[in-house]
Amino acid sequence: xxxxxxxxxxxxxxxxxxxxxxxxxxxxxxxxxxxxxxxxxxxxxxxxxxxxxxxxxxxxxxxxxxxxxxxxxxxxxxxxxxxxxxxxxxxxxxxxxxxxxxxxxxxxxxxxxxxxxxxxxxxxxxxxxxxxxxxxxxxxxxxxxxxxxxxxxxxxxxxxxxxxxxxxxxxxxxxxxxxxxxxxxxxxxxxxxxxxxxxxxxxxxxxxxxxxxxxxxxxxxxxxxxxxxxxxxxxxxxxxxxxxxxxxxxxxxxxxxxxxxxxxxxxxxxxxxxxxxxxxxxxxxxxxxxxxxxxxxxxxxxxxxxxxxxxxxxxxxxxxxxxxxxxxxxxxxxxxxxxxxxxxxxxxxxxxxxxxxxxxxxxxxxxxxxxxxxxxxxxxxxxxxxxxxxxxxxxxxxxxxxxxxxxxxxxxxxxxxxxxxxxxxxxxxxxxxxxxxxxxxxxxxxxxxxxxxxxxxxxxxxxxxxxxxxxxxxxxxxxxxxxxxxxxxxxxxxxxxxxxxxxxxxxxxxxxxxxxxxxxxxxxxxxxxxxxxxxxxxxxxxxxxxxxxxxxxxxxxxxxxxxxxxxxxxxxxxxxxxxx
Numbered sequence: 001x002x003x004x005x006x007x008x009x010x011x012x013x014x015x016x017x018x019x020x021x022x023x024x025x026x027x028x029x030x031x032x033x034x035x036x037x038x039x040x041x042x043x044x045x046x047x048x049x050x051x052x053x054x055x056x057x058x059x060x061x062x063x064x065x066x067x068x069x070x071x072x073x074x075x076x077x078x079x080x081x082x083x084x085x086x087x088x089x090x091x092x093x094x095x096x097x098x099x100x101x102x103x104x105x106x107x108x109x110x111x112x113x114x115x116x117x118x119x120x121x122x123x124x125x126x127x128x129x130x131x132x133x134x135x136x137x138x139x140x141x142x143x144x145x146x147x148x149x150x151x152x153x154x155x156x157x158x159x160x161x162x163x164x165x166x167x168x169x170x171x172x173x174x175x176x177x178x179x180x181x182x183x184x185x186x187x188x189x190x191x192x193x194x195x196x197x198x199x200x201x202x203x204x205x206x207x208x209x210x211x212x213x214x215x216x217x218x219x220x221x222x223x224x225x226x227x228x229x230x231x232x233x234x235x236x237x238x239x240x241x242x243x244x245x246x247x248x249x250x251x252x253x254x255x256x257x258x259x260x261x262x263x264x265x266x267x268x269x270x271x272x273x274x275x276x277x278x279x280x281x282x283x284x285x286x287x288x289x290x291x292x293x294x295x296x297x298x299x300x301x302x303x304x305x306x307x308x309x310x311x312x313x314x315x316x317x318x319x320x321x322x323x324x325x326x327x328x329x330x331x332x333x334x335x336x337x338x339x340x341x342x343x344x345x346x347x348x349x350x351x352x353x354x355x356x357x358x359x360x361x362x363x364x365x366x367x368x369x370x371x372x373x374x375x376x377x378x379x380x381x382x383x384x385x386x387x388x389x390x391x392x393x394x395x396x397x398x399x400x401x402x403x404x405x406x407x408x409x410x411x412x413x414x415x416x417x418x419x420x421x422x423x424x425x426x427x428x429x430x431x432x433x434x435x436x437x438x439x440x441x442x443x444x445x446x447x448x449x450x451x452x453x454x455x456x457x458x459x460x461x462x463x464x465x466x467x468x469x470x471x472x473x474x475x476x477x478x479x480x481x482x483x484x485x486x487x488x489x490x491x492x493x494x495x496x497x498x499x500x501x502x503x504x505x506x507x508x509x510x511x512x513x514x515x516x517x518x519x520x521x522x523x524x525x526x527x528x529x530x531x532x533x534x535x536x537x538x539x540x541x542x543x544x545x546x547x548x549x550x551x552x553x554x555x556x557x558x559x560x561x562x563x564x565x566x567x568x569x570x571x572x573x574x575x576x577x578x579x580x
Contacts, residue, residue, distance in 0.1 A: 025426040029085035030092060032069070033430060034437045036061045037096025041438045042445040043571035044097050047222060048105030049449065049457075051533060052465035052525065054098070055229065058160045058413070060181065060564045061093035062086055066167050067178035083164055087422045088430045090160060091413045095136070095434030099442045101405040102131040106375065107398040109446075109464060110471040112453040114390055119337075121447055127337060129439040130329045131399055134349075135406025136431045137323040138356045142407065143414045143424060146360055154364045157415030164420055173557070180558045184565025185572075188221040192573040195219060212261075212268045213246050214460060214530035222574075223533060225566030227540020228547075228559060230522075235541025237518035241526025242534035245276050249491075258487055269460045269530055273468075278484060279491035280527025281472045285376045286499025287520025294507050318425070330399050338395045344386050348399040351381055355404035363408045364415075375401040376473060383477035390478040394470065445575055463529040499524065 023029075040061065044054035069081035108128075112118045119127065147154075167174040210216070227235055250272050253259040259275050261268045327349045334345035355374050378397035386392045410431055417427050450456050457464045476484075484492075502520040509517060526534045544563070547555045 023079060023082045024084040024423060025088055025429060026085055028069070029088040030430060030433060032065045033061065033089040033092025034096065034433060036064055036089070037093040037434050038437050038441045039572070040093060040097040040568065041099055041442045042575040043568050044100045045105060045442050045445045046449065046571040046574050047226065047567060048100045048466065049109075049446075049462050049464050050222070051226065051463070051529060051537070052105070053226060053230070054100045054105075055226070055564065055567055056094070056156055056409075056412070057097035058090045058094045058156070058416070059163050059560065060568065061090045061097075062160065062163055062167065063174060063178045063181055063561070065089045066174055067182075070171065070175075083168055083420050084422055086164055086167070087417050087420055088426065090164075091417065091427050092430040092434040094413055095132075095410060095431040096438030096441070098406060098409045099128060099132055099435060099438035101135070101409055102128045102402040102439075103398040104128055104442055104446055105464070106466040107394045107402075107470045109450065109453050109457060109467040110474060111391065111394050112450075113457060113467070113471055114394075114474070116454060118447055118451070118453060121443055123337065124443040124447070125439045127333055128443055129435060130326070130333050131402040132406050132435040132439065133432070134326040134330050134352060134399065135356070135403040136410060136428065136435065137319065137326045138353055138403055139360075139407035139410045139414065139431075140319050140424070140428055141323060141353075142357060142360055142411065146364060146411060147414050147418050154412050154415035156363075157412035158419065160412065160416040161419035164416070177558060177561045181561040181565045184225075184562045185569040186565075188225075188566045188569025189573050191219075191221055192570055196577065209251075212265065213250050213272075214267055214269050214532050215242075215246065215535070216530075216532045218530075218532040218536050220533075220536055220570065221566040222570035223536035224540035224543070225563040225570075227537040227542075228544035228563040229567075230537065230541060232541045232545040233515050234519055234522045235538040236515070237522030238526045238534035239538040240518050241280075241523040242531040242538075244523075245280065245527040246272070246531040249276065253487075258485065267460060270458065273458060273463075273528060275485065275488050276527045277468050277472055278488040279495035280524045281469050282492040282495035283499040283524030283527070284469060284521050285473070285524075286496040287503045287524065288499075289376060290500045290503035290520075291506070294503070322428075330403070334395055334399065338391055340392050340395060341386070344382065344392055344396050345399075347385060348382075348396045351378060351396075351400040352403040355400055356407040359404050359408040360411050363411065374404050375470065377401070378404075379470070379473045379477065383473075388478050390474040393474050393477055397470075449575070460530050460532075463533065465525055465528040468528050495524065 037057075040057040044057070048054050065086060066081060069085075072078070073080050108119075108124070118124065250259075250268070253272065253275055254261055254268070259268075259271050261271050330348065331342070331345045334340040334348065335342055355377060359374050375397060378400035379393055381400070382393050382396045386396070413427060413431065414424060416422075417424065450462065456462050457467055499520040502517060502523070505517055506514065506519070540563075544555070544559060547559055
């Protein structure tokens with residue numbers, strides 16, 4: 001961490017670095033961020049429903065905006081594209097693309113499955129906006145303490161700030177990255193056009209039985225790109241999980257008659273995942289909560305790079321008024337839309353604030369947003385407060401967990417802005433504008449992709465692992481464990497022990513040796529997605545590891561751009577194919 005801390009700049013130094021003109025919240029900066037956010041947000045909806053993960057779009061937005069405005073400003077004699085404008089652009093686009101944190105690919109589809117249908121577009125948009133809006137204001141409340149008066153790193157925010165510095169210091173390098181990103185994006189689109197319309201590449205496995213167990217070749221460049229982003233350790237965890245779940249446990253369940261399948265079915269994903277999701281979910285939840293609890297305990301200890309004493313967060317009338325308005329909107333919508341009791345709706349606000357504080361510290365130290373763990377903590381909290389009420393459990397937890405996740409993610413934007421001397425109030429304006437567009441676009445895209453959640457989700461095409469986890473926890477807290485097969489209950493016990501053990505071992509190991517211990521979260525995830533998805537993610541992670549090994553300089557400069565292009569290209573094609 002020492003190297004990252006060495007790059008910290010003071011507010012005054014950052015302002016001087018940004019340049020004398022200090023053009024910041026300009027119409028072109030805001031409009032560019034809104035347009036890019038509208039284009040990038042569907043990528044996260046698509047990937048969230050496919051594999052339960054989303055992608056931080058800040059650096060992609062930085063590169064694309066710079067590639068457009070740097071030459072256009074010069075050509076038409078307009079003021080040059082500045083660093084603070086670039087920061088407003090990425091803040092706006094990031095807020096729009098991060099809208100999936102509000103529950104759009106987890107509790108909201110889970111509610112649709114339980115109740116039998118989606119919310120109308122207008123209602124869904126307002127709900128998604130309210131959760132994200134609360135997250136923005138919680139983030140602003142936390143900013144003075146966690147950004148200005150703390151030495152938490154926020155690695156993703158620091159990486160964004162460093163990218164901005166590099167772009168303006170080495171413009172040719174920035175344009176090179178943009179060319180690589182766009183080439184990767186166009187290549188992914190063309191590949192999918194050819195695959196879907198011309199070749200129809202076969203999804204085949206080494207044998208008929210292997211194919212039915214989902215061990216098939218899935219020519220997805222999105223999965224390859226995400227594999228390159230998540231890293232080799234996560235890729236190995238998915239590989240091991242796929243082999244154990246679909247190669248060993250799945251056949252054993254069929255042989256012993258625990259899970260009934262038909263020989264005429266093209267694949268056995270749906271019947272098998274109904275059993276496998278229980279140990280998989282338990283493994284993910286146990287590992288995530290154990291790691292979460294350990295992070296919470298560690299956050300109370302003196303940190304070598306953090307003052308031992310705490311500072312009271314600063315807040316003015318605008319922060320207070322915005323927070324009250326956001327909280328009131330979230331409370332009223334819970335009561336009106338979902339018939340949540342007012343006491344539960346009110347309780348979701350302090351729970352969101354408490355979870356956001358912890359999540360922000362985890363993000364600040366590791367850059368990994370513990371969205372899954374936050375969601376489970378909020379579900380368990382409201383499961384105790386309102387037992388036997390699955391709708392209340394899902395939507396109060398949606399507010400608490402969604403707002404907490406959104407605020408933790410947006411604190412990365414605040415860190416990037418602080419590093420380059422940005423004005424926080426202007427960043428909040430950009431974030432609010434971003435979530436308006438993100439809510440409108442992402443809600444529409446979700447409804448286009450999943451018009452019938454009951455039949456579309458939990459299938460090989462849309463595994464929706466995050467949805468499966470939220471739904472399973474809500475059902476377990478509502479109906480108890482009596483409806484779960486005894487064999488699955490026993491497997492849940494094994495998953496819980498394994499998840500806790502892996503998380504504790506992970507906390508103790510030197511980071512250099514973590515590769516030999518699979519992540520409990522990724523191991524469990526492999527139980528609820530097809531084996532083909534895990535194998536392709538592993539392939540992407542392995543290719544990225546080879547690139548880092550044999551071409552380290554090229555990888556440091558361009559690998560993220562290649563991966564981002566593959567993810568964006570296939571996602572945009574998948575969304576566009578619904579229209580045409």
